[in-house]
Amino acid sequence: MDQNRSGNGGGGDEQTEGSSGAGDQNEELGQDDPRNISHQDEEHSAAARGAEVELSPEERNEVKSAAPHGGEIEDTPEWPAEESEQDEARGEDGEGDSGERQRESSSRVSVSEEAAPRPEPPSGVSDDEYKWHTYKVYPSGRPDAVEFIDLYKSFGRADILRGLNMGLPEGMVSMIIGPSGTGKSVCIKHMVGLLYPDKGDCLVHGQSVPNMPDDDLFDMRKKFGLLFQDGALFGSMNLFDNVAFPLRQHTEMGEDEVEDVVMRRLNEVGLGSALTKMPNELSGGMRKRAGFARALVLEPDIVLFDEPDSGLDPVRTALLGELILEIHRDMMDEAKEKQKEHLPTFCVITHDIMSARRVADYINVLWKGRIVEAGPAEDMLNSENPFIRQFLSGESQGPLTMD
Numbered sequence: 001m002d003q004n005r006s007g008n009g010g011g012g013d014e015q016t017e018g019s020s021g022a023g024d025q026n027e028e029l030g031q032d033d034p035r036n037i038s039h040q041d042e043e044h045s046a047a048a049r050g051a052e053v054e055l056s057p058e059e060r061n062e063v064k065s066a067a068p069h070g071g072e073i074e075d076t077p078e079w080p081a082e083e084s085e086q087d088e089a090r091g092e093d094g095e096g097d098s099g100e101r102q103r104e105s106s107s108r109v110s111v112s113e114e115a116a117p118r119p120e121p122p123s124g125v126s127d128d129e130y131k132w133h134t135y136k137v138y139p140s141g142r143p144d145a146v147e148f149i150d151l152y153k154s155f156g157r158a159d160i161l162r163g164l165n166m167g168l169p170e171g172m173v174s175m176i177i178g179p180s181g182t183g184k185s186v187c188i189k190h191m192v193g194l195l196y197p198d199k200g201d202c203l204v205h206g207q208s209v210p211n212m213p214d215d216d217l218f219d220m221r222k223k224f225g226l227l228f229q230d231g232a233l234f235g236s237m238n239l240f241d242n243v244a245f246p247l248r249q250h251t252e253m254g255e256d257e258v259e260d261v262v263m264r265r266l267n268e269v270g271l272g273s274a275l276t277k278m279p280n281e282l283s284g285g286m287r288k289r290a291g292f293a294r295a296l297v298l299e300p301d302i303v304l305f306d307e308p309d310s311g312l313d314p315v316r317t318a319l320l321g322e323l324i325l326e327i328h329r330d331m332m333d334e335a336k337e338k339q340k341e342h343l344p345t346f347c348v349i350t351h352d353i354m355s356a357r358r359v360a361d362y363i364n365v366l367w368k369g370r371i372v373e374a375g376p377a378e379d380m381l382n383s384e385n386p387f388i389r390q391f392l393s394g395e396s397q398g399p400l401t402m403d
């Protein structure tokens with residue numbers, strides 16, 4: 001992600017006047033409308049998961065150590081002292097390793113010291129309020145599958161995204177973390193064109209979502225699998241039909257083929273024997289896994305998880321994290337085997353610091369509508385920035401308070 005990128009101002013008006021977001025819009029669109037992606041929503045609460053998807057410690061280490069580590073940063077910027085705030089925020093961008101998740105973490109690159117000027121705070125806001133924002137971006141070594149460029153979004157007088165620059169590198173499991181109400185779910189809605197920016201742009205595989213004609217937008221949405229924060233399975237359909245729904249809706253597949261795909265996905269998430277159960281017969285964790293299976297049936301390039309762990313106990317949360325990693329790894333293998341144009345990109349929104357530590361290849365920390373710092377998990381977990389340190393360790397002492 002390039003700190004210097006500038007927006008094309010290509011935003012547009014919100015898709016519906018005074019809209020309240022995905023839910024309302026989907027209600028307006030009706031269930032059969034392809035723009036209605038509410039069927040991909042997921043519901044949250046507690047439950048068990050099949051043990052067959054657990055990773056061994058060795059496998060987990062392999063995954064974690066394979067998380068691409070960006071190029072060596074030559075000159076780590078000082079975390080901003082009061083007097084150095086006008087110093088350049090160094091959004092180092094560089095070419096790191098070539099992007100193989102499994103290997104190639106040894107490639108080191110030098111990053112030039114060319115520094116971008118520190119971005120101005122949003123208008124009417126003191127620089128002091130953004131003093132923890134170093135805007136530092138440790139290189140991922142990958143192109144971004146999704147990119148936010150100087151994106152602004154307000155609801156009435158509430159300014160939520162305030163010049164957001166953020167990237168989700170292709171082929172990685174990224175996390176967006178930040179305090180409640182900072183606009184994480186709003187980000188997701190911009191990616192799929194359910195909300196439009198007031199200013200700035202959101203690119204998916206290089207294409208501007210707000211500027212897409214409707215037909216392209218419908219096609220682009222097929223790239224995504226979504227598990228929304230407050231979603232649910234269709235209560236009137238059994239598990240099989242819930243997971244088959246996107247295939248029946250969006251493809252010409254015959255029922256035999258639908259069954260193959262659905263069974264493969266349900267087995268993957270450990271629900272192969274629960275096909276005929278209705279959603280209210282499933283535990284919360286099972287419903288999450290069912291939603292995960294449903295999000296995968298259209299072979300999305302990008303899977304978005306909005307707080308997949310909310311309502312789960314720590315053990316189920318850990319198991320779900322492992323499932324996410326395992327499925328990502330399988331999808332990576334498949335994408336390479338089939339020589340797909342894009343590697344699978346996952347984006348997980350979570351409050352759970354342990355999940356971030358276990359699952360993330362790449363972490364974006366969002367606060368006050370902008371990224372404080374972003375980069376490969378290892379770099380972020382070693383950040384010197386007190387805000388990042390506090391947030392990633394979940395400590396009560398530090399710059400972040402309840403205000």
Ligand SMILES: Nc1ncnc2c1ncn2[C@@H]1O[C@H](COP(=O)(O)OP(=O)(O)OP(=O)(O)O)[C@@H](O)[C@H]1O
Pocket residue numbers: 019020021155158160179180181182183184185186187229
């Ligand atoms: N459609 C909308 N209309 C008006 N306000 C909205 C809309 N969508 C989001 N907001 C507001 O934007 C802010 C950010 O919301 P968002 O749901 O993105 O937060 P979040 O970071 O996901 O928080 P949490 O971690 O609690 O889920 C909130 O104050 C919310 O009330």
Ligand SMILES: [Mg+2]
Pocket residue numbers: 184185186229306
């Ligand atoms: Mg949210």
